[in-house]
Amino acid sequence: MTTPVLQVSDLHVTYHAHSGAVPAVRGVDIEISRGETLGLAGESGCGKSTLAMALLRLVPPTTQITGSILLAGKDILTMKPGELRAVRWVQASVVFQGAQHVLNPVRSIGRQIDEATETHGRTRAGGVAELLELVGLGARRANDYPHELSGGQKQRALIAMALACDPMLIIADEPTTALDVMIQAQILQLLDEIKRERGLSMLFITHDLSVLSQIADRVAIMYAGRVIEVGAGKDLLRDSKHPYSKALAASFPIIGENTSRRHPQGLAGDPPSPIDLPSGCPFHPRCAVAVDQCRSIDIELRSVGNATNRRVACVHFGVRDG
Amino acid sequence: MRESGSTTVRAMTWARRRRAFSRVWRELRHDRPGFIGLLLLSGFGLFALSAPLIADRSSLLAASGRNNPDLAAPSSKFLLGTDEIGRDVLAQLVWGSRVSLFIGLLATVVAVVIGSLVGLAAGYAKGKISAVLLAIDDFFLVVPFLPLAIVLAVILGRSPTTLAIVIGFTSWAGSARLIRAQVLTLSERAYVERARALGAGSWHVIVRHVLPGVAPLIIANATLIVPTAILTESTLSFLGFGDRLSPSWGKLLDGAQSSGSITINAWWYFLPPGLCIIGIVLAFTLLGRALERIFDPRLKGR
Amino acid sequence: MSRRYLLKKVIGALLTLSGVVVFNFFLFRIIDRDPLAKYRGRSKLTLEQRETMIRRMGLEGSKWDQFVVYVKSVFRLDFGRSFDSTQPVLGEITARLPATLFLVGVSTLLTICIGLYIGTKAGWRRGSRFDRTSTSAAMVLYSTPEFFFGMLLLAFVAGRTGWFPTGGLRSVGANYGFVGNLLDRIHHLVLPVLTLTLGYLGSYALIMRTSMIETLGEDYLVTARAKGLRDSEVMSRHAVPNALLPSVSLIAISCGFVIGGAITTETVFSYPGLGLATANAIRNNDLPMLQALFLFASAAVILFNLVADFVYALLDPRVRRAE
Numbered sequence: 043m044t045t046p047v048l049q050v051s052d053l054h055v056t057y058h059a060h061s062g063a064v065p066a067v068r069g070v071d072i073e074i075s076r077g078e079t080l081g082l083a084g085e086s087g088c089g090k091s092t093l094a095m096a097l098l099r100l101v102p103p104t105t106q107i108t109g110s111i112l113l114a115g116k117d118i119l120t121m122k123p124g125e126l127r128a129v130r131w132v133q134a135s136v137v138f139q140g141a142q143h144v145l146n147p148v149r150s151i152g153r154q155i156d157e158a159t160e161t162h163g164r165t166r167a168g169g170v171a172e173l174l175e176l177v178g179l180g181a182r183r184a185n186d187y188p189h190e191l192s193g194g195q196k197q198r199a200l201i202a203m204a205l206a207c208d209p210m211l212i213i214a215d216e217p218t219t220a221l222d223v224m225i226q227a228q229i230l231q232l233l234d235e236i237k238r239e240r241g242l243s244m245l246f247i248t249h250d251l252s253v254l255s256q257i258a259d260r261v262a263i264m265y266a267g268r269v270i271e272v273g274a275g276k277d278l279l280r281d282s283k284h285p286y287s288k289a290l291a292a293s294f295p296i297i298g299e300n301t302s303r304r305h306p307q308g309l310a311g312d313p314p315s316p317i318d319l320p321s322g323c324p325f326h327p328r329c330a331v332a333v334d335q336c337r338s339i340d341i342e343l344r345s346v347g348n349a350t351n352r353r354v355a356c357v358h359f360g361v362r363d364g
Numbered sequence: 365m366r367e368s369g370s371t372t373v374r375a376m377t378w379a380r381r382r383r384a385f386s387r388v389w390r391e392l393r394h395d396r397p398g399f400i401g402l403l404l405l406s407g408f409g410l411f412a413l414s415a416p417l418i419a420d421r422s423s424l425l426a427a428s429g430r431n432n433p434d435l436a437a438p439s440s441k442f443l444l445g446t447d448e449i450g451r452d453v454l455a456q457l458v459w460g461s462r463v464s465l466f467i468g469l470l471a472t473v474v475a476v477v478i479g480s481l482v483g484l485a486a487g488y489a490k491g492k493i494s495a496v497l498l499a500i501d502d503f504f505l506v507v508p509f510l511p512l513a514i515v516l517a518v519i520l521g522r523s524p525t526t527l528a529i530v531i532g533f534t535s536w537a538g539s540a541r542l543i544r545a546q547v548l549t550l551s552e553r554a555y556v557e558r559a560r561a562l563g564a565g566s567w568h569v570i571v572r573h574v575l576p577g578v579a580p581l582i583i584a585n586a587t588l589i590v591p592t593a594i595l596t597e598s599t600l601s602f603l604g605f606g607d608r609l610s611p612s613w614g615k616l617l618d619g620a621q622s623s624g625s626i627t628i629n630a631w632w633y634f635l636p637p638g639l640c641i642i643g644i645v646l647a648f649t650l651l652g653r654a655l656e657r658i659f660d661p662r663l664k665g666r
Numbered sequence: 667m668s669r670r671y672l673l674k675k676v677i678g679a680l681l682t683l684s685g686v687v688v689f690n691f692f693l694f695r696i697i698d699r700d701p702l703a704k705y706r707g708r709s710k711l712t713l714e715q716r717e718t719m720i721r722r723m724g725l726e727g728s729k730w731d732q733f734v735v736y737v738k739s740v741f742r743l744d745f746g747r748s749f750d751s752t753q754p755v756l757g758e759i760t761a762r763l764p765a766t767l768f769l770v771g772v773s774t775l776l777t778i779c780i781g782l783y784i785g786t787k788a789g790w791r792r793g794s795r796f797d798r799t800s801t802s803a804a805m806v807l808y809s810t811p812e813f814f815f816g817m818l819l820l821a822f823v824a825g826r827t828g829w830f831p832t833g834g835l836r837s838v839g840a841n842y843g844f845v846g847n848l849l850d851r852i853h854h855l856v857l858p859v860l861t862l863t864l865g866y867l868g869s870y871a872l873i874m875r876t877s878m879i880e881t882l883g884e885d886y887l888v889t890a891r892a893k894g895l896r897d898s899e900v901m902s903r904h905a906v907p908n909a910l911l912p913s914v915s916l917i918a919i920s921c922g923f924v925i926g927g928a929i930t931t932e933t934v935f936s937y938p939g940l941g942l943a944t945a946n947a948i949r950n951n952d953l954p955m956l957q958a959l960f961l962f963a964s965a966a967v968i969l970f971n972l973v974a975d976f977v978y979a980l981l982d983p984r985v986r987r988a989e
Contacts, residue, residue, distance in 0.1 A: 100892055130894035138889055146886040148907045148983055157903070158893040187983040203893075503685050505919060506971055510926030511963040514948060515956055519698040591809065598811050599930055604949045617814065621934065626821045627832070634821070638814040645809035 081258030140196035141220035152184025273352035398654020404647035419455030445632035448623035474532025479539030487547025504537035587652030745958035766939030773862035781870025789878025812865025816934035833936035918974030
């Protein structure tokens with residue numbers, strides 16, 4: 043077997059704020075192989091975006107990251123600043139959420155894309171024009187400034203920017219959030235095409251499970267800084283095991299499946315604050331099927347007997363050791 | 365019944381104010397620059413209060429220096445030496461602190477009153493009135509305020525009180541703008557809209573609902589106007605305004621400059637008032653910035 | 667640049683300027699009921715001379731008549747004669763203008779460059795030793811009246827070392843040839859420029875530091891870092907161009923203070939520019955001179971604000987390319 047494109051083991055990310063340490067990611071293992079797309083889903087505040095930013099060490103400098111992040115076999119966490127800069131965007135790039143201020147308002151789109159290739163000495167034959175055409179924006183858009191683009195166009199520009207240095211992994215951080223449904227579908231399709239044509243691996247982060255059925259080969263669900271269920275994409279979405287995944291899946295319709303309807307009852311309560319996690323399984327206060335044991339023991343991810351590759355962190359599922 | 369009801373409301377209001385005050389005090393104690401500013405300010409306050417203990421007011425009179433040596437270096441008799449007509453510099457310095465503080469504070473009151481009125485009106489009123497007030501505000505923001513203050517002081521007179529009013533009149537534009545912006549945000553808040561919907565008059569809404577909301581901002585802003593007012597006062601005094609017989613610190617510097625104390629390096633004459641100005645301006649600025657940080661959490665970490 | 671923006675700003679500046687002209691009349695003819703009362707030699711005037719003066723100052727007839735006369739004379743740049751020197755005010759001003767322009771120009775340039783540099787570095791490395799030191803220093807500079815700097819420099823630099831002249835524009839009665847005279851002028855300019863620069867360095871540095879800190883949390887800085895840019899590139903290409911925007915407006919507003927600074931600085935160093943002329947006019951109650959100086963100062967500030975609006979538009983495509 044070849045080395046995976048990305049292999050994250052026992053990753054902990056802890057912010058240091060005025061009020062004290064904030065453990066945003068608490069022991070996550072994920073793996074993405076070549077050409078594979080892993081969907082990472084969860085409510086806001088579950089640590090998925092922190093995880094994404096930690097992959098290229100884009101978290102604030104006071105943040106503590108432990109574990110290992112192997113990108114093409116090399117550990118990001120032990121790299122010197124120069125090595126890290128050389129890896130950024132060349133091996134893995136990020137498609138940020140265009141609705142936020144991720145584009146510099148006073149630099150033209152073209153210059154911001156060019157900047158990436160220039161920094162890494164990877165001038166492209168077709169230049170910025172080719173990239174912009176590829177994502178369906180006219181080459182002329184290079185001279186435009188972010189405020190002159192619509193939300194969907196900005197998202198396309200961000201995709202073009204992410205492709206500038208031909209990375210092998212794309213980290214897509216909520217790329218369809220805040221777009222209307224039509225544009226959302228277009229962007230998803232664009233990402234899917236590009237990924238297939240170029241054999242790219244992708245980590246697709248979203249709070250919206252319905253988009254994952256379209257694009258993800260495998261899906262991981264995060265809750266309170268941990269992955270609580272992981273498995274093959276459609277399989278997991280159709281038949282979630284963990285009570286949290288179930289509730290999450292129930293609140294989104296799966297596109298193209300008539301049987302799946304928006305579930306009338308949402309999830310009660312709010313996700314826990316990372317500085318004040320409940321004992322045992324962090325989901326137990328919101329869980330309908332919690333038992334006494336859930337209050338004291340936090341179950342690790344473990345295989346579920348009958349489903350292939352499915353791993354769940356719940357007392358009700360999986361093999362009970364001893 | 366109604367009366368007891370309003371008493372409880374009042375008691376609650378006071379309890380809330382007390383809590384707010386103690387919160388500000390707690391945060392101020394932990395804000396190092398702000399606390400330094402407060403200490404420095406208390407020091408200057410004590411200095412100004414102790415004036416009669418340090419020197420008799422009569423030592424400011426021109427006649428008081430008649431028998432003293434002119435521009436004498438510090439000695440046990442004159443701790444900070446004498447000026448060009450033999451008056452005690454320390455006496456002028458300690459009495460001058462009252463003049464400087466008086467002008468600075470009075471000017472601030474004038475500026476804050478005009479600024480708040482214009483700001484509240486421009487923020488609360490709509491349409492033409494607001495536009496006219498804004499245009500006036502813009503005008504006063506652009507017109508260079510020191511030349512304007514100079515012109516006004518030449519025309520209106522050179523006494524300390526006139527100076528204070530002139531300074532206040534030329535430095536309200538910034539606060540008006542600030543307060544207007546705050547009023548605009550506040551008027552969109554639910555409780556103000558509710559009050560308006562319940563038929564409360566404009567005056568009632570402003571006094572009861574909008575003013576308490578902008579009060580912290582006005583306090584912080586006022587604390588930051590004092591230092592500029594004191595700086596302006598010293599500049600104007602240095603340029604010849606003010607009263608030579610009851611000199612502010614700026615006026616002392618004017619005396620030091622025109623008496624040639626610099627050429628003969630009579631440092632005891634020009635150094636103390638200059639350092640006092642720096643100290644008091646620094647004190648108010650540190651305190652004002654700290655209050656801004658406390659009242660407006662968005663500014664944390666500046 | 668969008669033509670409408672330009673036009674709007676120019677018209678705005680002209681409106682403000684005419685506002686100043688009207689305001690000036692209001693100050694000197696309405697608030698001040700009897701301008702001639704400030705004329706020191708008035709007791710010695712004969713009745714005829716007095717009437718000539720009233721006519722020359724445009725004090726005849728109703729306030730409206732006076733206003734018309736005043737506006738006409740402003741358009742002719744005729745500001746009457748100085749009470750003090752009895753020479754035409756315009757000539758007095760134009761003769762002194764270059765010296766002040768030079769002093770204010772050089773020190774403003776220095777203040778902006780150094781202040782923005784220090785503010786940028788301090789804000790970018792917030793909480794660092796450089797930040798703590800420079801911010802404390804900037805606070806002290808900000809709290810110091812600029813003329814006190816001048817006095818300190820005179821007493822402890824010029825006085826003690828004798829390296830610099832204590833005042834004036836050039837060495838009186840000396841001729842060192844073209845280059846020599848130029849150097850002599852620069853020699854005289856060092857301390858005044860230093861005074862004015864120190865006086866306003868603090869506030870510029872603080873303004874820029876605040877803008878920088880506000881920019882630090884922006885998402886596009888994360889984008890730039892993700893692309894593999896060096897820290898210095900992230901700062902210079904992405905943080906600074908954005909942090910400059912609010913600074914430009916604030917600096918434009920603070921230039922009114924610099925004019926005040928020029929008045930006291932020129933006084934301390936007996937530097938014969940418009941500032942010293944203002945100080946003399948104050949001491950002599952020279953109303954015609956003050957009136958014109960106030961107009962000139964206001965016009966200068968309005969012009970500077972207009973320039974700042976253009977600079978802003980050049981820096982911000984959202985303004986430049988707005989339709």
